[in-house]
Every structure is written in structure tokens, then in C-alpha cells.
Amino acid sequence: MGNDLTEAEAKVYDRQLRVWGLELQKRLMAARILIAGCSSGVAAEVAKNIALAGVGSLSLLDDAPCKSEAAACNFLISADADQAQSVAEASAATLHEMNPLVNIAALPGGLPAIPDPEFLRGFEVVLITSAPFSTLLQYDAACRQLGVAFFTASSRGSTSFFFANLHSHEYTPLETPAGVVPTKAISAFPSLASALSQPWKTLRARYTHKLVYVVRVCADFESHTGRFPTTEDLPALQQRARELAADARAAAAADANGGPLPRDLISEDVMPAGVLEEYVIGNAELAPVNAVLGGVLANEVLKAVSHKGEPVKNFFFFSLGDNVGLVETLGEIV
Amino acid sequence: MKEKIKSAKVLCVGAGGIGCELLKTLVLSGFEDIELIDMDTIETSNLNRQFLFRRKHVGESKAKVAADSVRAFRPNAKIVAHQGNVKESKFDKEFFQKFLLVLNGLDNVEARRHVNRLCLSAGIPLIESGTEGYLGQVTVHYRLKNAAGEATHVTECFECAPKQSRNKTYPVCTIRNTPDKPIHCIVWAKELLFARLFGRPDQVTDLDENKNKEGEGDGKEEGPSVFLRQDGESADAYAARIFKRVFTEDIENVLKMEDLWKNRDPPTPLRLDSILGQSSSAASDTHGAASNGTAAAHSNGGLQAAGDSACKALGLTDSHRVWNLRENAQVFLESIRQFLEGRPGEVGEAVFDKEDDLAVEFVTAASNLRAAAYGIPQQSLFNAKGIAGNIIHAIATTNAIVGGLIVIEAMKLLAGAPEHSKATFILKHITNPKMKRLLNAVSPGEPSPKCAACGTARLELVIDTHTTSLGQLIDKVLKKRLSLVEPTVRTDGGFEYEEGEGLDEDEVEANRGRLPLMLDALPGGGLGHGMTAHVEDQVQEFKVAIEITHKDDWDEEAHPEGFILGGSVPPSAPTANGDTSVAAGPSAPAAVSDGDDDDLIIVEAPTLAQQQRDAKGKQKRENEDEEAPRKRQRAVQQSDNVIELD
Structure with missing residues (x-):
């Protein structure tokens, strides 16, 4: 390939070209990305990061009014934005100013309850935030059919995670030793449904992030009810956690091959006090958590379209406090 | 907690790659009382990550535009923007003492070191950061005291761990x-x-x-x-x-x-x-x-x-x-x-x-x-x-993550939970499959007693005390090598030399009169072999004891400077933007700083003739040169065996 960058592009992207090179930049510039549910602060962070990186087109989908409470953490909405604008419109206006070289579009309407394959087909990557798992599961399945990379992210209180499904993803390593021709590798991703039904008996409790259990319990709830849990639902969620833990212990005890070591056994209160509560009640996003999660997630979106760098498979967790950002691989590849 | 954050007065040093992200995350987190220092103006190559700036702002002050841009989405934030160098005398200890926290988003080791010394002297916690490409780090540095003035929580200071310079030397x-x-x-x-x-x-x-x-x-x-x-x-x-x-x-x-x-x-x-x-x-x-x-x-x-x-x-x-x-x-x-x-x-x-x-x-x-x-x-x-x-590689995502981590550490300190402080490192990929970490966090390091900035470091200076004057000691060793601005020198015998503001004219005169005196002939028994010089910079509140060893018979080829400074010395060559530093920690990525500006490589080594004459001398000299700070000389290059690339 020749040098297709315009002079303006070369000047603005100079510093990142020195990080990831011209070929990768050109792949980014051909990428079409959808972010649906962009009220959240984490969506705003990702949108900013990938718009700065210079993707080809970035489409936003969120018809909530831009001055709504839910969009309080979206810094892309200017204080003097027209109240009549949607979150998508107000965010797109700022993103366009931030990087006029990217084709930014605010799409009309909200996320359809039933995925429309014709619509999704127009993107290489779809990121959905602020939707219950009932919706996410449908979109993950639809994207899988189309081969469109699917991400979802959630940041509540001090805890946060994102999920990635790149299906069968071919990539070259981020860096190879000088003189070595990079070899392609394939990373196969489980579906969201499979990831969410990973039996707890297979998890090594000592090394597993506590949010794995929280997300599972909430996902079960959301996929049954089609809505987010509230404070009133906490007892039911805790009950569900105890059931899953009991099942896991029973399954481990029945395991003919000796089963897991005692220290890896799931305890009854698998989730430390407060973690579930904070996740369920803590609707308030914390900006620094969004910044961290949005930064790591944007890197993954860029990896998905550039096919460069080993991707995170398939959950990433970050909580304020311990500052550890941890990758968990859940689910079976079918 | 919300009130604490709202009323906390914080200083952000740097409005570049990290600074823009930091400022945004601070105001979104509820911080409303912020002062911001940056001397730079906006360039086109900043726009891929310094997202508070637009093309129309190229050429304007980073600090001012960043403050204005943030007000566009958080109009109630009070942000005072200073376009200036943090090393200017107006940003002194009293200025630093106005703040509860100092947050660094700097791109060079020299300014970081200066801010570190001022934070130590003002007793203000410092949160340090750096990025390069996919790598980044955030560290915390403080000595917290209780009401009785006893230290309760103490971490290493920025200068405790040696920093590797990105600058390379070429013969x-x-x-x-x-x-x-x-x-x-x-x-x-x-x-x-x-x-x-x-x-x-x-x-x-x-x-x-x-x-x-x-x-x-x-x-x-x-x-x-x-x-x-x-x-x-x-x-x-x-x-x-x-x-x-x-x-x-x-x-x-x-x-x-x-x-x-x-x-x-x-x-x-x-x-x-x-x-x-x-x-x-x-x-x-x-x-x-x-x-x-x-x-x-x-x-x-x-x-x-x-x-x-x-x-x-x-x-x-x-x-x-x-x-x-x-x-x-x-x-x-x-x-x-x-x-x-x-x-x-x-x-x-x-x-x-x-x-x-x-x-x-x-x-x-x-x-x-x-x-x-x-x-x-x-x-x-x-x-x-x-x-x-010497362009530093930089991307938006790493800066965003680092900005978030700085605010997290700031919130822990404001919440009175320094025991939860972490030094956090952004990794390029998972290095330990069992740990599965992309962000790794460790407890802050312990202060190093050998640190010249915060410790009780004793330096050892080998010098010819018969032929070296006090003036030469001050210029060559204290100012050039140790980066002091206004040094004071005291001996155990009661001799004192002072510089700086607040001295009468006759005091200045008297001090000046002491400069030509040879070290071993200073009043009060001199500063000869085995004696100790107590050196201080009041602006930086930098204090160090230097033990003197006399040596005559110097090989000028081997030691062109005419002295050897040992013990724990602040690491080398703090001379330009874009220096980087390796942070301590078990999985510290190589060092990092988002510089946007011109940077330099210092090139120094013996000349060919010297090499041929004295291979052994060359070895010594190179070893020493690695530690020798060299002042940046932009316009005129005088030394014949130093090439600076800037």
C-alpha cells in the first residue's frame, strides 16, 4: 500500500503513527463502528478514544434527551447543548469538533429491541452499553451470525467490566522481535450466552475476580426479567448466588476425578458483603473508573478492527481500590 | 466525601496528554478548585490525544485552552490556568502549600524532580504519572503526619528510586x-x-x-x-x-x-x-x-x-x-x-x-x-x-487510563485512606498468565535512606581541597551536578556561606568574598579531608551532607571535572523535555512520560585520541559520565566531547 494519508491526517496522527504504524492507521481509517447507549460515561470515554484514533466512521445511537440524569457522566455533552438534542446528537457534535477527520453520525432513534441484521451488517464493531443482559444476549447472537465484533461495558460505582466477543479473530502480535516475520494467530471467542453459563464449579475461587459471580447473578436476573435489578431485588439475587454456589459444591463433591482443591471450592457467600449491593445500587458512575475502563476497552476495539495485538478474551474487570485490571476467560467455544 | 472532593484545592502540573485527561476526570469526579500550570502552546501533533484542544487553538496556551474547554461541560469548576514554567520562583513553597494535593502530568525528569522537592518541602502529597505508547504508570509520594507531627504514612519520594534516562550517549x-x-x-x-x-x-x-x-x-x-x-x-x-x-x-x-x-x-x-x-x-x-x-x-x-x-x-x-x-x-x-x-x-x-x-x-x-x-x-x-x-510515542487511551488512576489515588488520599494507596502500572499485554493482569497495582515503595532528596543521604565528594575554591565547589558540584538553585554551605567548624533572597547587601558582599577561598582554608578549620559540608537549598528545601575526601594528583583525562561525587546522587542528566523514568515496582514497565515537545539525546564520550591513549581512563570516564548532569546548551556547543541532540 502507498501512503494514503492526507497531509492533515499525517500531521494530526503523527504521534500515534509512531506507536502503531501506517498500516494499522489505515485499517483504523476504514473501520465502521457503532456505539449504542452512549449516555454512559464509559461510552463517552470509548467514543472519545476511538474518534481520536481516527477510525473511519463512528455512529452513535441514543435518543435519550441530552440533559437527562443518566447522561451526567457524558462529558461530550456541552453545557450549552440544545435541550432538544438527543445524547447521540450532542455527543456527535463534540466528537466532530474533536476530530473532524472522522465521519461522526448521530443515528435517529434508540436501540431496537430486536436486532436488525441489515443494520448491524454496516459495522465491523458494535458496542452496547446501558442495556440489560436480555438485550445484550440477543445482540451478541445476532453479531455472531454476521461476524460483527460485539462489546458491552458496564461501570457502576467502584466496579466495572467489559465483555468482548470477536468470534474467530485473526491477529498478529503487537510486537515481534526484529527480523522475525510476525505469524498470524487465531483467537476463538465463546458466545455471551456460553460465557454467562460457565458452571461455577469450574472456577478457581481463589483466583477468580469477585465480579464474575456478581455479573452472573445479575445476568440471570436481567435475562429472565428483561430489566436491571433494583434494591428490592437484592434478596432474590443473593438467593440465586447461594443456589449457584450450592450447586457448584455439590457438583464438585460428585466429581469422580477428585474435584477441585478445598481452597478452590466455592463458598456459600461467594461474593464479599457489599460487592453485589454496590453493583446493583451503585448506578452512579465514577468518572475515574470510566476513564480506566474506557481506555482499556478502546484499545480492544482498535485491536478488533486492526487485527494487531492479542485481544482480551473475554471479560475485563476493574475496580477502584485495588486498581487491578484483570482478564477472565469464561465460556466454552462451540 | 463529595464535599471533601468539591472543596479540595488541587494543583495539576502539565496540561498535555496526561493533563487533559486528568483535568476532565477531576471535574467529572466533582473537583471544583483546580489550578493548572503549563508553559507550552498547542501544536497540531497534540490533537490526536489532547482532546480538549481543537485545530483553531494551535498556537494558544495549553493551560488556558484546557481550562476553557473543561468549563464547556462543567461550568461550575473553578480552574485557574497559569501559562508558565513550574520552576519559576513564583511557584514556590508558599504557592504549593495552598494545595491539598499535587498531581503531575509532566514530560521531563527535571521538572518532576523540582516538583518532588517542592512537595517534600511543602509537605504536600504528590501523585506522579507517565506514559509512553501503551505503557503507563501512576505512583504516589507522601509523608503524612498526625496532629502531633509524627509521621504516620510515608512512601518513597520520586527521587528515591533511580530513574533511567531515555537519553543515550554516543562516542x-x-x-x-x-x-x-x-x-x-x-x-x-x-x-x-x-x-x-x-x-x-x-x-x-x-x-x-x-x-x-x-x-x-x-x-x-x-x-x-x-x-x-x-x-x-x-x-x-x-x-x-x-x-x-x-x-x-x-x-x-x-x-x-x-x-x-x-x-x-x-x-x-x-x-x-x-x-x-x-x-x-x-x-x-x-x-x-x-x-x-x-x-x-x-x-x-x-x-x-x-x-x-x-x-x-x-x-x-x-x-x-x-x-x-x-x-x-x-x-x-x-x-x-x-x-x-x-x-x-x-x-x-x-x-x-x-x-x-x-x-x-x-x-x-x-x-x-x-x-x-x-x-x-x-x-x-x-x-x-x-x-x-526524539519524539515520544503517544496515544490517547494510555493517557486516559493514567488520568483515571491519578484521580483514584487522589480520592483515596482525600478519603483519609492512604493505606490503600497503590502504584499502578499499565501493561502492554498479560505477562503472567496466572495473574491475568493488564493493570497491575502494588503498594508504594519505602523511602530510600540513600535518597538525596528525602533521605538522610550522605554524599562522598573526592576533590582537591588545596586547589578547589568554594566558588568552584558551588558552581561545579552543587549547581551543575546536584541541580541546586541557591545553595547554602555550612561546615562543622561553624563556617557558613549563603545565597538567595533575604540577605542584606553587606551579607551578600561578605558571602561573595568567601568564594575565592580554597576549601581547606575556609574559616573554622576548613573543609578538608574527612570533614563534612552541610549543603542546603532553601527554595527546594533540599538538604544533604557531603563528606569530603581530599585527593591531589588528578588525571585530567580520566576526571575532566576534577571531582568524583559518590554515594547516593540524584540520577543523571535532568536536562530536557521527554526524559523518561523507570518506575520502581515488580512489573514496572519501562519508563514513561507523554512528552509532546522536543527532547534530547546526550552524546558524550572521549575523543578518539583519548581513547587510543588511555583505554583504561576511557572506561572510568564513561562510567562517571553516566552520572554527570549536563546542562542543556541549545545555542552554543562548547564542549568538544559532548554532543547533544535536541
Whole structure:
């Protein structure tokens, strides 16, 4: 390939070209990305990061009014934005100013309850935030059919995670030793449904992030009810956690091959006090958590379209406090 | 907690890559009382990550625009923007004491060290950060006290752990005679040739000292005038003459130094006529404009403003393609011609600037021609610019993550939970499959007792106390080497020397009168062998005890500075933007800082003659040089064995 960058592009992207090179930049510039549910602060962070990186087109989908409470953490909405604008419109206006070289579009309407394959087909990557798992599961399945990379992210209180499904993803390593021709590798991703039904008996409790259990319990709830849990639902969620833990212990005890070591056994209160509560009640996003999660997630979106760098498979967790950002691989590849 | 955050007065140092992200995350987290310092103005190459800036802001103050942009989404945030250098005296201890926390988003070690000392002196916790490419880190530094004044929580300070400088050193003789890497050629093109042709004529570069100093070559005495354009000489003739001089004759001369080529491949002199006469059907020569030397450039470049770009004139639009030999020669000639004809006022004044296209083109072509002569791989314009400008690689995502981590640490401190403080490192990929971590966090390091900034470090100074005056001690050791601004020196015998504001005129006079005294003859028993100098800088509240060891009989070759400073010394060469530092910690990524600005490489080593005379001395000198801070000398390069690339 020749040098297709315009002079303006070369000047603005100079510093990142020195990080990831011209070929990768050109792949980014051909990428079409959808972010649906962009009220959240984490969506705003990702949108900013990938718009700065210079993707080809970035489409936003969120018809909530831009001055709504839910969009309080979206810094892309200017204080003097027209109240009549949607979150998508107000965010797109700022993103366009931030990087006029990217084709930014605010799409009309909200996320359809039933995925429309014709619509999704127009993107290489779809990121959905602020939707219950009932919706996410449908979109993950639809994207899988189309081969469109699917991400979802959630940041509540001090805890946060994102999920990635790149299906069968071919990539070259981020860096190879000088003189070595990079070899392609394939990373196969489980579906969201499979990831969410990973039996707890297979998890090594000592090394597993506590949010794995929280997300599972909430996902079960959301996929049954089609809505987010509230404070009133906490007892039911805790009950569900105890059931899953009991099942896991029973399954481990029945395991003919000796089963897991005692220290890896799931305890009854698998989730430390407060973690579930904070996740369920803590609707308030914390900006620094969004910044961290949005930064790591944007890197993954860029990896998905550039096919460069080993991707995170398939959950990433970050909580304020311990500052550890941890990758968990859940689910079976079918 | 919300109230605490709202009322907390915090200082952000730096409004660049990290600073923009930090400022945004601070105000989104509820911080409303922020002061921001940055001396820089906005450049186009900032816009890929410094998201508070727009194209229309290029040239404006980063601090001011960042503050304005943040008010666009958080109008109630009070942000005071200072366009200035954090090292200015107005940002003193009293200024720092206004704040509950200091948050650094800096791009050079020198400023970081200064802020660290001020934070130590003002007793304000410091949150430090740095990024480079995918790597980043956030560390916390404080000594918290209870009401009774006892230290309750203490971490290492920024200077406790040694920092590795990104700056590299190259022996002058390698640059001048035996380059074997692209960087050697770029240093030569930029520091020696560019400075010689376009810089100040009185500026001595190693290019013309070659023969005189070492008695090599034909031994003919010649001044720098050989590199100046002669009366009546056309720009084209001058360019061709310079080509012949540096790529033909100088290479032929260096070939005569037979010792050099016993164990390495000798270079091949280049001949301009044969290069330009090469068939243009060479596979890589795909650009029609590059057809017939500068003649084509002239006709082609008629539309171009001369002095703007040789590449444009020659139709070389792909900055990622490595030029062939012929194209390099054409760019070399054309860039000289454009410099002379398009920017005559700058000739004799020019300083290399990585944003100056023509200068970068000249350096690329010159270094590639030299590389061709020596059989060294050549570089694209893009790569050569990166190397010559020492450009830091930077992306938005890493800065965003680091900005978030800084605010997290700030919130922990405000919540009164310093026991939860972490040093956090962003990794490029999972390094330990069992730990599965992309962000790794560890407890802050312990203070080092050997730290000269915060510890009870004792330095050891070996010096000739009979022949070294107090003034020399202060200039060479305390100011140059230890980065003190206004030092005070006390001896156990009661002698005192002071500098700085607040002294009467007669006190200043009295102090000045002490400067010529030799160390061992200072009043109160002197500062001789085995004695201790108690040294202090009141602005930085930097304090250190220096034990003196007397030594006469110095080998000037081995120790040109005339002293050896040992013990725990602040690490080397805090001299320019873009220095980087390696943080401590089990999985610390290599060091990091998002600099946007020009940076430097310090090049220093013994001359060839010295090397040949005293191999052992060379070894010692190099070891010592690694620790020797060198002040940046932008305009005038005086030392003959130091080449700075900036």
C-alpha cells in the first residue's frame, strides 16, 4: 500500500503513527463502528478514544434527551447543548469538533429491541452499553451470525467490566522481535450466552475476580426479567448466588476425578458483603473508573478492527481500590 | 466525601496528554478548585490525544485552552490556568502549600524532580504519572503526619528510586569516523553538519575539530569558513561543494586512518556525478519529478515557496518510503539550495527544529547519504524525523487510563485512606498468565535512606581541597551536578556561606568574598579531608551532607571535572523535555512520560585520541559520565566531547 494519508491526517496522527504504524492507521481509517447507549460515561470515554484514533466512521445511537440524569457522566455533552438534542446528537457534535477527520453520525432513534441484521451488517464493531443482559444476549447472537465484533461495558460505582466477543479473530502480535516475520494467530471467542453459563464449579475461587459471580447473578436476573435489578431485588439475587454456589459444591463433591482443591471450592457467600449491593445500587458512575475502563476497552476495539495485538478474551474487570485490571476467560467455544 | 472532593484545592502540573485527561476526570469526579500550570502552546501533533484542544487553538496556551474547554461541560469548576514554567520562583513553597494535593502530568525528569522537592518541602502529597505508547504508570509520594507531627504514612519520594534516562550517549569518534547505526548518522547530520552549515558560524562543532585536535588527515589548518558559502558562489555550486567535501573527501580522509578499518568494513566515498547520473529506471525511483538533479527541482519548484520543502519540490510525497541514493542526493542539494535562497536570513542563525520540514529533510538526506557510504540501513523521512526529534510515542487511551488512576489515588488520599494507596502500572499485554493482569497495582515503595532528596543521604565528594575554591565547589558540584538553585554551605567548624533572597547587601558582599577561598582554608578549620559540608537549598528545601575526601594528583583525562561525587546522587542528566523514568515496582514497565515537545539525546564520550591513549581512563570516564548532569546548551556547543541532540 502507498501512503494514503492526507497531509492533515499525517500531521494530526503523527504521534500515534509512531506507536502503531501506517498500516494499522489505515485499517483504523476504514473501520465502521457503532456505539449504542452512549449516555454512559464509559461510552463517552470509548467514543472519545476511538474518534481520536481516527477510525473511519463512528455512529452513535441514543435518543435519550441530552440533559437527562443518566447522561451526567457524558462529558461530550456541552453545557450549552440544545435541550432538544438527543445524547447521540450532542455527543456527535463534540466528537466532530474533536476530530473532524472522522465521519461522526448521530443515528435517529434508540436501540431496537430486536436486532436488525441489515443494520448491524454496516459495522465491523458494535458496542452496547446501558442495556440489560436480555438485550445484550440477543445482540451478541445476532453479531455472531454476521461476524460483527460485539462489546458491552458496564461501570457502576467502584466496579466495572467489559465483555468482548470477536468470534474467530485473526491477529498478529503487537510486537515481534526484529527480523522475525510476525505469524498470524487465531483467537476463538465463546458466545455471551456460553460465557454467562460457565458452571461455577469450574472456577478457581481463589483466583477468580469477585465480579464474575456478581455479573452472573445479575445476568440471570436481567435475562429472565428483561430489566436491571433494583434494591428490592437484592434478596432474590443473593438467593440465586447461594443456589449457584450450592450447586457448584455439590457438583464438585460428585466429581469422580477428585474435584477441585478445598481452597478452590466455592463458598456459600461467594461474593464479599457489599460487592453485589454496590453493583446493583451503585448506578452512579465514577468518572475515574470510566476513564480506566474506557481506555482499556478502546484499545480492544482498535485491536478488533486492526487485527494487531492479542485481544482480551473475554471479560475485563476493574475496580477502584485495588486498581487491578484483570482478564477472565469464561465460556466454552462451540 | 463529595464535599471533601468539591472543596479540595488541587494543583495539576502539565496540561498535555496526561493533563487533559486528568483535568476532565477531576471535574467529572466533582473537583471544583483546580489550578493548572503549563508553559507550552498547542501544536497540531497534540490533537490526536489532547482532546480538549481543537485545530483553531494551535498556537494558544495549553493551560488556558484546557481550562476553557473543561468549563464547556462543567461550568461550575473553578480552574485557574497559569501559562508558565513550574520552576519559576513564583511557584514556590508558599504557592504549593495552598494545595491539598499535587498531581503531575509532566514530560521531563527535571521538572518532576523540582516538583518532588517542592512537595517534600511543602509537605504536600504528590501523585506522579507517565506514559509512553501503551505503557503507563501512576505512583504516589507522601509523608503524612498526625496532629502531633509524627509521621504516620510515608512512601518513597520520586527521587528515591533511580530513574533511567531515555537519553543515550554516543562516542564522538563513532559519530565522526566510525558510525554503524542509523542514529549515529542522524546525530552527525543534525548536530554536526546542520549546525555547521546553517547554525551560528562561531559555534564550534566536532566536524571541523577533527583534524586540528587529532592531527589526523592532511593536517592542513582550516577554519569553519570552508563550510560557508563563498562570495559569488551559487547556491547549487555551494551545495555540490559541500556534498563533495563531506561525502567524498572526508570519507577518503577517514579511510586513510587505517587502524580504524582493521576490524570493520571501510566506508565508500560517494561521488555526486555518478549518483545523479544513475539511471532513473531504478525500481524504487517511481517519482517522475525526480528526473534530473536539481534542475528538475528548480522547474518543478517554481510553484513552491522556496525554503518550504525540498520534498514537495521534488515530488517525494511518501514520507514512509525510504529514498534511493539519487533521491537522497537530490533532497540534500535541494534543501541546501532552498535554505540559502529561500531563507537567507536564517543561515548562520538556524537551530534544528523537528517541526521545520526543510531542516528535517536535510537531516534525513544527509544522514542517509552518510549511511549509504558506511553501509548502514537508511531511514524514511518519517522515521528520521522521529529519531532526530526524539519524539515520544503517544496515544490517547494510555493517557486516559493514567488520568483515571491519578484521580483514584487522589480520592483515596482525600478519603483519609492512604493505606490503600497503590502504584499502578499499565501493561502492554498479560505477562503472567496466572495473574491475568493488564493493570497491575502494588503498594508504594519505602523511602530510600540513600535518597538525596528525602533521605538522610550522605554524599562522598573526592576533590582537591588545596586547589578547589568554594566558588568552584558551588558552581561545579552543587549547581551543575546536584541541580541546586541557591545553595547554602555550612561546615562543622561553624563556617557558613549563603545565597538567595533575604540577605542584606553587606551579607551578600561578605558571602561573595568567601568564594575565592580554597576549601581547606575556609574559616573554622576548613573543609578538608574527612570533614563534612552541610549543603542546603532553601527554595527546594533540599538538604544533604557531603563528606569530603581530599585527593591531589588528578588525571585530567580520566576526571575532566576534577571531582568524583559518590554515594547516593540524584540520577543523571535532568536536562530536557521527554526524559523518561523507570518506575520502581515488580512489573514496572519501562519508563514513561507523554512528552509532546522536543527532547534530547546526550552524546558524550572521549575523543578518539583519548581513547587510543588511555583505554583504561576511557572506561572510568564513561562510567562517571553516566552520572554527570549536563546542562542543556541549545545555542552554543562548547564542549568538544559532548554532543547533544535536541
